[in-house]
Amino acid sequence: MSDRIVLEAGTQHLQGEVRLAVTDAGTDDAGPYAAVRIGSFPATTDVRLRTGVPHQLPDGRMLHLAGVGPVGRRRPSVALEITAAP
Amino acid sequence: MNGSPGQVRAAATILTTAGEIGMTSSDAIDGLDVETWEGSAADGFRDRRQKLSAEVDHHGTDLMRAGLTLERYAGEMEACDTEIAAARTAVVQGWDAWRANPIDVTALTLIAKSMNDLSVAAHKREQFAIHAADQLYALIASDSTNLPGLTWPPAGWPPAPSLPTVPIPGGLDGTSPYDPLDVSQGSIGDCYLLASLMALMQTDEGDQLLRDNLRWDPDRGGYWVTLHVDGKEVVYFVDRAQQNGALENGDPGIVSIFENAVNQHLQFNDLNDGGWPADALELLTGKDTKVYEDRTLLGWDWDDIRDDVRDGDQLVAATREGKKEGMWPVEAQRPGPDGTMQTVNVDIVGSHAYTIVSVEKNGDVVLMNPWGRDNGADGGGPIRISEDDFTRIFHQIASTGDGK
Amino acid sequence: MDYADMSKTADAFRAVATDLGPARLSGLPKGAGSYGYAYLAGAVDQVVSAFNERHDAVVEGTKGVGTTIDSCRLAYQAADAIAEANLGKLLGRLFGVGPR
Numbered sequence: 380m381s382d383r384i385v386l387e388a389g390t391q392h393l394q395g396e397v398r399l400a401v402t403d404a405g406t407d408d409a410g411p412y413a414a415v416r417i418g419s420f421p422a423t424t425d426v427r428l429r430t431g432v433p434h435q436l437p438d439g440r441m442l443h444l445a446g447v448g449p450v451g452r453r454r455p456s457v458a459l460e461i462t463a464a465p
Numbered sequence: 466m467n468g469s470p471g472q473v474r475a476a477a478t479i480l481t482t483a484g485e486i487g488m489t490s491s492d493a494i495d496g497l498d499v500e501t502w503e504g505s506a507a508d509g510f511r512d513r514r515q516k517l518s519a520e521v522d523h524h525g526t527d528l529m530r531a532g533l534t535l536e537r538y539a540g541e542m543e544a545c546d547t548e549i550a551a552a553r554t555a556v557v558q559g560w561d562a563w564r565a566n567p568i569d570v571t572a573l574t575l576i577a578k579s580m581n582d583l584s585v586a587a588h589k590r591e592q593f594a595i596h597a598a599d600q601l602y603a604l605i606a607s608d609s610t611n612l613p614g615l616t617w618p619p620a621g622w623p624p625a626p627s628l629p630t631v632p633i634p635g636g637l638d639g640t641s642p643y644d645p646l647d648v649s650q651g652s653i654g655d656c657y658l659l660a661s662l663m664a665l666m667q668t669d670e671g672d673q674l675l676r677d678n679l680r681w682d683p684d685r686g687g688y689w690v691t692l693h694v695d696g697k698e699v700v701y702f703v704d705r706a707q708q709n710g711a712l713e714n715g716d717p718g719i720v721s722i723f724e725n726a727v728n729q730h731l732q733f734n735d736l737n738d739g740g741w742p743a744d745a746l747e748l749l750t751g752k753d754t755k756v757y758e759d760r761t762l763l764g765w766d767w768d769d770i771r772d773d774v775r776d777g778d779q780l781v782a783a784t785r786e787g788k789k790e791g792m793w794p795v796e797a798q799r800p801g802p803d804g805t806m807q808t809v810n811v812d813i814v815g816s817h818a819y820t821i822v823s824v825e826k827n828g829d830v831v832l833m834n835p836w837g838r839d840n841g842a843d844g845g846g847p848i849r850i851s852e853d854d855f856t857r858i859f860h861q862i863a864s865t866g867d868g869k
Numbered sequence: 870m871d872y873a874d875m876s877k878t879a880d881a882f883r884a885v886a887t888d889l890g891p892a893r894l895s896g897l898p899k900g901a902g903s904y905g906y907a908y909l910a911g912a913v914d915q916v917v918s919a920f921n922e923r924h925d926a927v928v929e930g931t932k933g934v935g936t937t938i939d940s941c942r943l944a945y946q947a948a949d950a951i952a953e954a955n956l957g958k959l960l961g962r963l964f965g966v967g968p969r
Contacts, residue, residue: 387654387737388791389817391836392709400841402814403791414790420811420844425790468905472898476913483892490889494931499878501871506941517930524923531916542905594905598912605919
């Protein structure tokens with residue numbers, strides 16, 4: 380079972396007890412990325428998330444970047460998927 | 466400048482003409498019947514006819530909307546081009562005056578002001594184009610996913626315009642405390658709207674305005690919300706909130722109701738894709754909004770801005786694009802648990818809108834982030850930053866005041 | 870049921886489909902040179918393409934209603950013809966007339 384969320388850059392999302400904010404997104408030399416801030420101030424962790432490289436959330440679940448888009452839009456969005464702890 | 470208002474108008478005419486054909490055809494379809502035909506096949510025919518008529522009407526209306534969007538943009542282009550031409554002439558006159566008299570300070574001031582006018586008009590022109598494009602995209606956002614740029618979100622994911630909704634409790638117009646500290650933005654990119662709503666909530670006059678524009682209808686189980694479009698009142702009915710949208714104290718509240726009404730007005734993509742606080746304030750208040758810019762060489766009109774704050778007007782500021790992963794690290798001050806001011810390192814979110822709480826005598830600015838309580842950037846609540854940091858990070862302030 | 874009425878209505882749907890023809894978008898100015906910015910020019914391109922897909926669908930849908938009415942009319946007429954033939958057979962058996 381996974382949760383799928385689409386976030387506009389500059390917005391936040393409360394995923395259960397875990398707070399996620401997408402602070403930046405786009406494509407650089409290494410491909411699509413999303414800068415995600417996890418947690419509440421001041422106990423936060425910043426991650427530059429890449430497709431295929433999940434990040435483990437504080438509650439053990441895995442955060443994946445599914446994609447960055449839409450191309451050409453004024454503000455990038457990101458598609459994030461959260462899966463159960465491995 | 467690139468682009469031709471004439472060509473844009475030509476495109477607009479093609480679209481509106483096609484829209485008129487669509488709307489006329491829809492009426493024609495409505496009038497077609499076989500009166501003597503009855504039974505299940507006849508019922509099926511009439512059902513299909515009704516749906517077809519609605520489809521044709523919807524298509525015609527969208528064509529018309531697209532045409533009117535381009536028509537409006539053509540007018541905006543012309544207005545900006547006039548401003549740009551006037552600013553260019555003024556720059557040339559300024560240089561001529563300065564060359565004739567190199568110690569003429571007024572000539573240098575004229576040059577600086579005109580160059581700033583030029584840059585503001587060019588920026589405004591581009592913003593009008595972006596706004597027009599967003600409105601066009603919004604019209605087709607729920608269409609075929611085969612279109613480039615519209616294959617978003619990835620295949621199999623719920624498209625944004627069909628995001629689920631959740632119920633809103635009744636009677637909030639009377640019971641809500643209208644407290645900006647309770648507000649938190651969700652996953653929707655509408656900081657410009659929420660920061661504006663928070664700006665209204667922090668003054669009695671603003672509270673009253675929101676109350677006046679909101680009415681719970683117990684018979685229909687929803688709220689009537691009045692927005693202001695080009696000087697006219699437009700009323701929307703809201704009985705659901707966007708899931709993952711704005712909340713108050715963790716539940717759908719007043720801001721969720723306004724968010725849903727603006728969603729109906731703008732359509733989801735345009736709501737979600739960022740926007741300008743000035744537009745949101747005008748939509749909410751129906752009043753003209755004054756926009757202050759950090760002008761080249763001249764800076765901000767702090768005296769006017771302070772006057773607006775003192776007069777109880779609502780002010781919302783917009784940040785530049787963030788330098789570090791979309792953020793601006795900054796030293797800020799906020800009340801600690803014992804009530805004394807403490808210095809904390811926070812982040813100001815880039816390409817974001819903040820409610821201005823106050824502008825202090827020493828130039829410090831007190832702000833609130835619509836991300837709200839426990840957010841990851843500053844933890845929520847008012848934060849105070851220096852005038853220098855404000856100028857480095859923010860580029861625009863929208864105010865319901867007049868600077869007097 | 871008036872079959873002539875059904876024919877007339879089916880034709881009227883086809884006529885509406887023809888009337889809709891000029892609403893297919895063509896000849897709109899293209900490119901940033903016209904609209905000032907590539908972003909907007911791209912949006913216009915996508916809107917034109919999406920609107921024309923919709924246009925083709927509604928035109929086909931409108932013609933389709935005409936075709937459906939025709940199909941219903943033919944089915945009713947065939948049923949009438951069969952009923953008429955069966956009635957003839959029944960009358961023949963009862964009264965001893967008709968083909969043997």
